[in-house]
Amino acid sequence: MGINYTTVGELKEGSYVVIDGEPCRVVEVSKAKTGKHGSAKANIVAVSIFTGAKKTLMAPVDNTVEVPIIEKHIGQVISEPRDKVQIMDLDTYETFEIDLPTEEEVRSKLRKDAEVEYWEVMGRKKIVRVK
Structure with a gap:
């Protein structure tokens, strides 16, 4: 199928990620510091390669995500x-x-x-x- 894996924390602007089964290019990354009760979170904004639709992903930085090949x-x-x-x-x-x-x-x-x-x-x- 052509997929690799990485953590949310390793994503940068210009890299690629799969969100909701759609391959997307990352256009914005913002990270929130760790709180009293948990890990740091990242907010990823990406645009679909095929449709141009905007997608967002909010997840802990140590979560694993799919990266399209x-x-x-x-x-x-x-x-x-x-x-x-x-x-x-x-x-x-x-x-x-x-x-x-x-x-x-x-x-x-x-x-x-x-x-x-x-x-x-x-x-x-x-x-x-x-x-």
């Missing part, structure tokens, strides 16, 4: 992008379809024969940039 690949667009983009992986020559990216700066550069970087995370694929 991100596989980065290079592919080539082999059809005119419409609602889906057909990609051929330049290493394996496997072809597959990916949803059109939601980010306008990536979407606007997609053309037939363009090289793209795509990520495979937890069995899902996403185009992150056009080369």
Whole structure:
């Protein structure tokens, strides 16, 4: 499935974490000092890689959390992008379809024969940039 584990206390801005089964990039970390009756707590704010939805996680810093393994690949667009983009992986020559990216700066550069970087995370694929 592509998952590692770390503690909440090791998460930093820019790192990745799985919240509610969704792989997310951490955008904000705040930690509260230990109280009289417990351990330090961390408040993690993250944004989903696939949907852009904001997620929060409040947990003790010594709790274990899942971290998604991100596989980065290079592919080539082999059809005119419409609602889906057909990609051929330049290493394996496997072809597959990916949803059109939601980010306008990536979407606007997609053309037939363009090289793209795509990520495979937890069995899902996403185009992150056009080369």
